[in-house]
Amino acid sequence: MLKSFCIKREWCKGCGICVAFCPTEVLALDAQGKATAVRLEACIACEQCALRCPDLAITMQIAERED
Amino acid sequence: MPSNEPELVRFIQGNEACVEGALYAGLEFFAGYPITPSSEIMEHLARRLPRRGGKFIQMEDEIASMCAIIGASLTGRKVLTATSGPGFSLMQEALGYAVMAEIPCVIVNVQRGGPSTGLPTQISQGDVNQARWGTHGDHAIIALTASNHQDVFAMTVEAFNMAESYRTPVVLLFDEVVGHMRERMVLPQPGRIALVERLRTSVPEGVDYHPYLPREDGRLPMSDFGGVHRYNVTGLYHDMWGFPSDNPKVVHGLIRHLVDKIENNVDAIARYKSYYLDDARTVLVSYGATARSALHVVESQRRKGQKFGLLELQTLWPFPYDIVGEACGRAKQVLVVEMNLGHICAEVKKALNNPRNVFLINRIDGVFISPTDIRQALRLIDGRGV
Amino acid sequence: MAIDKYLRERFFPHMWCAGCGHGTVLNALVRAIETMGMSRNEIVMVSGIGCSSRITGYVDVHTLHTLHGRALAFATGVKLSKPELNVIVPMGDGDALAIGGNHFIHAARRNIAITALVMNNRIYGMTGGQYSPLSGCEVLAATAPYTTIDPSFDVVALSVAAGATFVARCTTYHVKEMIDILRQAILHEGFSVVEILSPCPTYFGRSNKLGDAAEMLRGFKEDTVPVGSAAKQKNPELIERGIFVQKEKPEYCAAYEKIMQKARSAAGETI
Incomplete structure (x- = not known):
């Protein structure tokens, strides 16, 4: 269960990796070419975007882990 | 004589006198690669260092040897490598790194004839300018030499002292005749020659430490790898925290510092x-x-x-x-x-x-x-x- | 976020290109370190020169950014001098295996407890896209305008032959696998090698028309299989991922401890 989701816009270089591999199409690149969450309600908290992000721009907290 | 105990008289090669000087100065780590006419230095240290808890390693080449002693120096040890002309050539890039990153270390070059493989078992003093200008870019260097075994001992101790005082590599330029000749040497009692130990920072944990900000007296206190201060060491031009910078003021300030800390102390360094x-x-x-x-x-x-x-x-x-x-x-x-x-x-x-x-x-x-x-x-x- | 404390955040955004796999390696590496709860003061990261080597600047541990190809030689000095430190050496493929090839095989031969990462993007990125010892044949590069004729090393086979006691391969697509492998590599008591396939969309991808970063990652997904997979037997072109070797052998610093004991008893000394 997703608790929080954050993209540091200033760190994101818009490579599109998170967009390409999100299984539920939560993410898209905005007009400035930065990653943004357009359907956050569909997020299944698989964490693949945060783990794979080469810019370390995505942070998410998942409810099961209280850290 | 400060002590009544008899001083130990030895009849040894110059290369062994260098070993005695290094151990007297507190050598803790040696990395090297065999090469005539310096090999006796590493052979003696292979025997002597492990007995006193020191580290000895025979590396795959002289490049690696020079790099290894720099790494070991950063953990707080007094370090040495020894070589001759061809090996000294291979060490030049890392020697420049030690100049740039201000790493105390001592490099012995027991000179033989050159260029190239030259005259492995015969004397020359052909590496004097290489010691000065062997690595690329403007820089300053300390190089010492000696003509007899008592002075080989003394200059080796001095080399370690200067490496610590100025946070710099020091080259000992001996030659094949001094290295291989046997003569009398008196081993001084401990304490008779003053030693300069690593100057460590007194900045406590959690307080910003600047590894590359000289004190008023020009010295730069160090913090050992593994200690409480995590900083960066690089061969790039760097700021006072050790992070890369190409800011013209930083670049100019650093090259002036690296040269001035040696050139402004010519009289203190002159022997x-x-x-x-x-x-x-x-x-x-x-x-x-x-x-x-x-x-x-x-x-x-x-x-x-x-x-x-x-x-x-x-x-x-x-x-x-x-x-x-x-x-x-x-x-x-x-x-x-x-x-x-x-x-x-x-x-x-x-x-x-x-x-x-x-x-x-x-x-x-x-x-x-x-x-x-x-x-x-x-x-x-x-x-x-x- | 728990990994933040391992990052020097003031240097972000980092200097790598958009989509560069090296950022994903950094991401996985700090997560692997975080899961182990290691103190930052007991970790030393030593790197050489190249795009990959800039990784040390971003991690808040003791960092030593050295000379091209020589990181393992510096790291050997650090580790032997203070064996209690955890020494991690991230390298590029040219850094580790062209200019640094000799140090690589000798560090492996000694089985000194250092974690060597080969961030394989098949190109020299920092200098503008020249071919590397892992480019392989028939690729285009700045110094191979008519394609390469140099075969590449098999990093896994080379490491095993040289004596490494932990050898693994992973990709920046398979991130959870990478975090787990990095953790095991760091914990291993011996010389560990992890080859990480990491895309360079800017040079390798562009000159060889491999698409954008996501396309290149899809290639890693399609071209690799877990080690021992049946698919590999059908299609030998597939690249295996996973842990190839994980064995115990005397570690160099531990062996040196014994030499010190031997030397002391031979000398009849107590110190």
Whole structure:
């Protein structure tokens, strides 16, 4: 269960990796070419975007882990 | 004598005298690669270091050896490597790294004939300029030498002290004759020669530590890897935290600091010996093994009533121009005795106003220059034929 | 976020290109370190020169950014001098295996407890896209305008032959696998090698028309299989991922401890 989701816009270089591999199409690149969450309600908290992000721009907290 | 205990007298090779000096200075880590005529240094250390808890490693080449001692120095150890010409060439890039990152370390080069493989078992002093300018870019370096085993010992201790004082690599430029010859050496009691230990920062954990911000006295306190201060070390131009910077002010400030900390301390770094210089009309300038022959000539000329003197240089770099100028300024002629094509002779000429009376007396054929060789050269210089 | 404390955040955004796999390696590496709860003061990261080597600047541990190809030699000095430190050496493929090839095989031969990462993007990125010892044949590069004729090393086979006691391969697509492998590599008591296939969309991808970063990652997904997979037997072109070797052998610093004991008893000394 997703608790929080954050993209540091200033760190994101818009490579599109998170967009390409999100299984539920939560993410898209905005007009400035930065990653943004357009359907956050569909997020299944698989964490693949945060783990794979080469810019370390995505942070998410998942409810099961209280850290 | 500060102690009543008898001092230990040894009859050893110069390379072993260097080992004794390094251990006396507190050597804790050696990395090296075998090469004639320096190998005895690593052979003795392979035996001696593990006994006292020190680390010894034979690396895959001289490049790796130089890199390994830099890594070990950053953990807080006193470190050494030893080599000869070809290996010294391989070490140059990492030597420049140690200059740039200000890593205390000592490098012995027991010189042999060059270039290339050259004369592995014979003497030369052909690496004097390589020690000065071998690595790329503007920089300063300390290089010391010695002509006998007692001085090999003393200069080795000095090298470690200077490496710590100035946070810099120090080169010991010995030669094959001093390295391999056996002679008497008195091992001083512990405490008789003062040692400079690593200056560590007093900045406590959690407070911003600047590894590259000199104190008022110019020294830079260090923090060992594994300690509470996590900083960056790089060969790039860097700021006071050690992080890369190409800011022109930072770049200019760092290169000036690296050069000035050595060049502004020429007098403190200069080591030399004067023989009969007070009234000398003919001054010989020499260093390393060749100074032995030079001294022999000076003393025999004195016995004949000729006003000869000798300036034996032990610090070659930074070159002590003022000291040489003072010692040679009133001489009718200055004879530089060395076993190369005039590395130090060129510096002596720079130090004097009238370079036409400066002559080079050398041998470059691998045969040790003898007093007879020097006397023959004197006859030529004086226009008396061979 | 727990990994933040391992990052020097003031240097972000980092200097790598958009889509560069090296950022994903950094991401996985700090997560692997975080899961182990290691103190930052007991970790030393040593790198050489190249795009990959800039990784050290971003991690808040003791960092030593050295010379091209020589990181393992510096790291050997650090580790032997203070064996209690965890030494991690991230390298590029040219850094580790061209200019640094000799240090690589000798560090492996000694089995010194260092974690060597080979961030394989098949190109020299920092200098503008020249071919590397892992480019392989028939690729285009700035110094191979008519394609390469140099075969590449098999990093896994080379490491095993040289004596490494932990050898693994992973990709920046398979991130969870990478985090797990990095954790095991760091914990291993011996020389560990992890080859990480990491895309360079800017040079390798562009000159060889491999598409954008996501396309290149899809290639890693399609061209690799877990080690021992049946698919590999059908299609030998597939690249295996996973842990190839994980074995115990005397570690160098531990062996040196014994030498010190031997030397002391031989000398009849107590110190």
